[in-house]
Amino acid sequence: MTCKEAALLLTQSIDEPLPRRVALRLRLHLLICRTCATLKKELIALSEAAALLAAQDPSELQAIGAPGLDPQIAEALKKRIRDEEGKNSL
Numbered sequence: 001m002t003c004k005e006a007a008l009l010l011t012q013s014i015d016e017p018l019p020r021r022v023a024l025r026l027r028l029h030l031l032i033c034r035t036c037a038t039l040k041k042e043l044i045a046l047s048e049a050a051a052l053l054a055a056q057d058p059s060e061l062q063a064i065g066a067p068g069l070d071p072q073i074a075e076a077l078k079k080r081i082r083d084e085e086g087k088n089s090l
């Protein structure tokens with residue numbers, strides 16, 4: 001598994017549980033890859049922040065079409081993943 005795949009799976013796993021085999025492969029990658037392990041921690045923190053925001057004003061998030069995830073946070077996540085990809089390709 002590449003870091004790109006891992007980052008994608010990490011963001012997916014926030015929205016929905018991963019299939020067991022995929023989750024296992026991801027965990028294996030996180031064991032050997034510090035970058036993705038850190039990313040996971042940050043994603044969890046961000047998703048908790050998103051949940052807090054959604055709890056404050058869920059109607060606004062749904063109006064934008066991103067229930068449960070603030071668009072700004074979604075953008076931050078994408079940017080973060082792009083940054084990590086850039087680093088890893090060096």
Ligand SMILES: [Zn+2]
Nearest residue numbers: 003006033036
């Ligand atoms: Zn990685």
